[in-house]
Amino acid sequence: xxxxxxxxxxxxxxxxxxxxxxxxxxxxxxxxxxxxxxxxxxxxxxxxxxxxxxxxxxxxxxxxxxxxxxxxxxxxxxxxxxxxxxxxxxxxxxxxxxxxxxxxxxxxxxxxxxxxxxxxxxxxxxxxxxxxxxxxxxxxxxxxxxxxxxxxxxxxxxxxxxxxxxxxxxxxxxxxxxxxxxxxxxxxxxxxxxxxxxxxxxxxxxxxxxxxxxxxxxxxxxxxxxxxxxxxxxxxxxxxxxxxxxxxxxxxxxxxxxxxxxxxxxxxxxxxxxxxxxxxxxxxxxxxxxxxxxxxxxxxxxxxxxxxxxxxxxxxxxxxxxxxxxxxxxxxxxxxxxxxxxxxxxxxxxxxxxxxxx
Numbered sequence: 001x002x003x004x005x006x007x008x009x010x011x012x013x014x015x016x017x018x019x020x021x022x023x024x025x026x027x028x029x030x031x032x033x034x035x036x037x038x039x040x041x042x043x044x045x046x047x048x049x050x051x052x053x054x055x056x057x058x059x060x061x062x063x064x065x066x067x068x069x070x071x072x073x074x075x076x077x078x079x080x081x082x083x084x085x086x087x088x089x090x091x092x093x094x095x096x097x098x099x100x101x102x103x104x105x106x107x108x109x110x111x112x113x114x115x116x117x118x119x120x121x122x123x124x125x126x127x128x129x130x131x132x133x134x135x136x137x138x139x140x141x142x143x144x145x146x147x148x149x150x151x152x153x154x155x156x157x158x159x160x161x162x163x164x165x166x167x168x169x170x171x172x173x174x175x176x177x178x179x180x181x182x183x184x185x186x187x188x189x190x191x192x193x194x195x196x197x198x199x200x201x202x203x204x205x206x207x208x209x210x211x212x213x214x215x216x217x218x219x220x221x222x223x224x225x226x227x228x229x230x231x232x233x234x235x236x237x238x239x240x241x242x243x244x245x246x247x248x249x250x251x252x253x254x255x256x257x258x259x260x261x262x263x264x265x266x267x268x269x270x271x272x273x274x275x276x277x278x279x280x281x282x283x284x285x286x287x288x289x290x291x292x293x294x295x296x297x298x299x300x301x302x303x304x305x306x307x308x309x310x311x312x313x314x315x316x317x318x319x320x321x322x323x324x325x326x327x328x329x330x331x332x333x334x335x336x337x338x339x340x341x342x343x344x345x346x347x348x349x350x351x352x353x354x355x356x357x358x
Contacts, residue, residue: 020066022238025084028055028069032220035113036088039220043249044332045242064238073097075223080104082228085235086242092118092195092218096155105348107222107243107341112250114220115197118155120213122191123184124206131211135191136168143170152176152189155215159193162215181205222246226345236345243341245333252331255283256311258304260323261291270300273321280306280314305331 026036026047037047040059047067049057057067070078075089076097091109098104122129129138139149149171153159156173163171174189181201183189193215196202202209222243229239264270267288274286282304291299302323306314311328318326 021064021232021234022062022086022242023066023068023084024059024242025068025070025075025078025087027072027075027089030072032072032088032090032114036220039111039113043245045245062238062241064234065242076104079223079225082225085225085229085239087223088220089223090114090116090218091221092116092155092158092216094221094223095216096157102348103227104223104225105344107224107344108246108250109219109221111220111222111246112253114218116195116218117197117214118158118193118195118216118218119202119209120151120191120193120215121196121202121207121209124208126208129210130208132166132168132213135210135213136166139168139170148172149191150174150189151191151193152180152183153193154180155193158215181207222341224345226348229345239345240339240342244335244339247339247341248333248335251336252334254307254309255305255331255334256308256328257331258302258306258311258314258318258326258328260302260318260321260326262300262302262318262321262323263298264300264322265298267300270302270321274302274304274318277317280304280310280317282306305334 026040027033040047045059045061047057047059049067049069055069057069059065059067068078068084072089072093075087076094078084079087080098080100080103086107088111091106094104094106120132120135122135129135135149142149151159151171152174154176156175159173163169174183176183176189180192180194182205183192184207185205192207194202195218196209199209224239228235230236262270262273264273267290271286271288275281284305287303289301289303291301293299302318302321304314304318308330315326315328
């Protein structure tokens with residue numbers, strides 16, 4: 001990383017920002033606004049917004065990156081048209097609003113927050129309709145009666161593609177900009193296709209989801225414009241630093257570093273003792289280093305990377321090995337030999353990643 005060579009003034013603002021080299025667009029409204037700011041902060045990329053009325057901000061840790069605030073529905077189009085090189089939005093909005101799959105791609109499909117499902121929901125009074133297959137039969141019945149199912153939604157592209165895949169070809173989509181749950185009661189739609197996190201709002205409005213009726217499981221994602229990112233070396237380098245910080249932070253989340261002092265006659269003896277239980281002896285095995293002590297000899301420092309769900313199991317194992325002064329610290333970042341997310345810019349067909357692979 002190149003962060004150590006960057007300087008800042010006492011107020012945290014870069015001493016010399018110059019013109020923006022890389023632009024990142026994030027939601028200015030909705031349920032992803034605060035979580036996105038919190039997420040970037042947890043990755044060491046805190047966003048500084050001079051005023052709540054300003055639609056631009058900066059990241060002190062990465063001078064040259066300008067943050068743009070846009071409506072959630074506009075993030076994808078801003079990246080696609082080249083107004084920003086990178087963007088954070090919901091996977092549902094990315095898939096609904098993109099027009100050129102070669103120009104704007106998903107670099108990380110799952111940033112770990114903003115989870116919701118895009119589902120079909122029908123009135124509770126439809127006792128004979130409980131699955132997507134039942135809905136397909138109902139669509140045919142409507143067709144035979146000279147009618148079509150009316151489905152209210154804000155995501156017509158995703159819904160249409162899903163229905164066609166399930167063999168449902170007779171329907172009318174009703175575009176709605178406001179609340180969808182009232183559509184069946186108000187009479188301008190028979191059912192709805194909407195986002196839900198818990199299903200509580202649907203149940204309160206006497207709607208039920210269908211078995212097999214989940215159109216998409218969505219969450220926040222990182223998208224990028226492959227054409228504009230590679231235009232300058234400076235933008236590409238900043239993009240690499242940014243995506244590697246996100247990727248390494250997500251990869252580190254499941255791990256703790258354990259260290260302990262263990263007595264033994266040699267590093268080989270200590271490592272052999274620790275390795276008697278490979279499942280809790282570290283991600284790549286233990287690191288053994290001598291402890292230099294004037295009064296006592298034959299002490300070694302043992303360092304392990306272990307998953308948090310096996311933390312106490314690993315602590316007990318080090319105790320069984322004679323370990324004392326055992327400490328544990330959660331990792332902030334875990335970097336690999338290269339970045340699969342950054343490499344995707346040059347090979348979009350490789351598929352997006354969540355950045356958490358071992």
